[in-house]
Amino acid sequence: MDCNPTSILLRTPLDLNKERDAGAGGFVFNSSVLGNQASIPKAFIWPQCHRPATIDELDAPVVDLGGFLRCDEASTARAVEYVRAACSTHGFFQVANHGVDASLAREAMDCVDGFFKLPLCHKLRARRKPGNVWGYTGAHADRFSSELPWKETLSFGYREAGGGDLVVVDYFASILGHDFERTGLVLQKYCEAMKKLSLVIMELLAISLGVQRSHYRDFFEDSCSIMRCNYYPPCQEPELTLGTGPHCDPTSLTILQQDQVEGLEVFSANKWRSVRPIRDALVINIGDTFMALSNGRYKSCLHRAVVNRHRERKSLAFFVCPREDRTIRPPPGDLGGARLYPDFTWAEFMQFTQRHYRSDTRTLHSFTDWLSSSNSLRQFT
Numbered sequence: 245m246d247c248n249p250t251s252i253l254l255r256t257p258l259d260l261n262k263e264r265d266a267g268a269g270g271f272v273f274n275s276s277v278l279g280n281q282a283s284i285p286k287a288f289i290w291p292q293c294h295r296p297a298t299i300d301e302l303d304a305p306v307v308d309l310g311g312f313l314r315c316d317e318a319s320t321a322r323a324v325e326y327v328r329a330a331c332s333t334h335g336f337f338q339v340a341n342h343g344v345d346a347s348l349a350r351e352a353m354d355c356v357d358g359f360f361k362l363p364l365c366h367k368l369r370a371r372r373k374p375g376n377v378w379g380y381t382g383a384h385a386d387r388f389s390s391e392l393p394w395k396e397t398l399s400f401g402y403r404e405a406g407g408g409d410l411v412v413v414d415y416f417a418s419i420l421g422h423d424f425e426r427t428g429l430v431l432q433k434y435c436e437a438m439k440k441l442s443l444v445i446m447e448l449l450a451i452s453l454g455v456q457r458s459h460y461r462d463f464f465e466d467s468c469s470i471m472r473c474n475y476y477p478p479c480q481e482p483e484l485t486l487g488t489g490p491h492c493d494p495t496s497l498t499i500l501q502q503d504q505v506e507g508l509e510v511f512s513a514n515k516w517r518s519v520r521p522i523r524d525a526l527v528i529n530i531g532d533t534f535m536a537l538s539n540g541r542y543k544s545c546l547h548r549a550v551v552n553r554h555r556e557r558k559s560l561a562f563f564v565c566p567r568e569d570r571t572i573r574p575p576p577g578d579l580g581g582a583r584l585y586p587d588f589t590w591a592e593f594m595q596f597t598q599r600h601y602r603s604d605t606r607t608l609h610s611f612t613d614w615l616s617s618s619n620s621l622r623q624f625t
């Protein structure tokens with residue numbers, strides 16, 4: 245397999261079905277058992293070229309949002325400059341004084357820890373349904389049969405439905421019972437805070453791109469986002485595996501809370517570089533869908549998560565997604581010149597990542613190829 249991260253061989257959409265048909269569904273990732281064996285199962289061993297190595301630190305600016313939130317012009321100008329420079333290159337920056345309550349952020353991380361520390365049989369009550377991103381998974385062993393990530397995940401949706409629906413509370417109470425109502429409430433409030441921050445960031449992105457200030461804020465007002473909780477158990481052979489494989493986020497914008505254990509790495513200037521955890525800061529990165537919304541001006545970049553021998557690691561990724569049926573196309577005007585990507589909807593792209601293709605370094609390119617081939621097929625059916 246060609247492992248040069250920027251030119252990874254295209255995984256044809258059908259590979260995934262073949263992998264799933266190969267009986268990937270049987271294996272259950274029980275890290276308390278697997279982590280105590282002498283070596284990790286073969287399915288978790290990644291190709292040599294993808295394996296972690298000694299790395300440098302990413303030069304990602306920490307953008308102080310305090311001044312921007314107070315409408316201070318000089319601070320806004322500084323924030324815009326940092327965001328523009330970061331998003332035009334590696335697509336990552338960190339934000340401080342972002343307005344998300346620090347105790348809420350810590351309580352959300354603690355609640356997620358409580359879920360992942362449940363007995364496996366309890367976690368499996370929330371098991372992900374095939375073709376859907378929501379639910380609990382262990383190493384994605386129900387979807388893939390090789391290059392498995394050394395992680396457990398719990399994902400659920402968040403939309404700000406009218407009438408104060410508590411979608412997150414309902415999800416936890418219905419799936420895990422009333423003992424988890426408190427967790428549902430905390431994560432509901434956390435998602436509300438993430439949504440609020442995402443709209444602030446969207447405004448900053450618009451200003452930095454020179455488009456109408458409210459353009460992206462309006463586009464994501466009725467967003468339907470995904471909360472992804474990542475739990476990376478300690479691993480006895482961390483040099484052979486990955487916690488999350490090399491990929492670009494297919495979504496629009498990611499707001500990541502990482503704990504104080506290093507592990508997030510970005511591929512920038514031809515090297516893997518770590519994103520240093522900064523207490524109370526949040527990591528922001530551009531996803532494929534926003535790269536299309538900016539007509540390629542802002543970059544959705546390759547990143548991954550590594551694991552380590554002695555310490556578990558957790559991260560909470562809030563993936564901002566537009567309403568499923570909104571057409572993804574750049575704002576009017578000459579943003580970036582000729583169109584780089586066709587119109588599509590997030591529903592189409594999301595389905596591609598869940599049913600036909602394992603997100604990697606070329607998901608958007610593979611999706612647009614798939615879209616044009618399926619459109620040309622439609623013409624003959």
Ligand SMILES: C=C1C[C@]23C[C@H]1CC[C@H]2[C@]1(C)CCC[C@@](C)(C(=O)O)[C@H]1[C@@H]3C(=O)O
Nearest residue numbers: 377393488489491493494495563594597603
């Ligand atoms: C739309 C999504 C698919 C993934 C979760 C969200 C955004 C990030 C994607 C993912 C994390 C990229 C790496 C591979 C993946 C399979 C994973 O390791 O979880 C991806 C997610 C997914 O398909 O569940």
Ligand SMILES: O=C(O)CCC(=O)C(=O)O
Nearest residue numbers: 474488507508549559561
């Ligand atoms: O856990 C991390 O630090 C990153 C995870 C990630 O990139 C993802 O879930 O998309």
Ligand SMILES: [Fe+2]
Nearest residue numbers: 491492493547
């Ligand atoms: Fe990611």
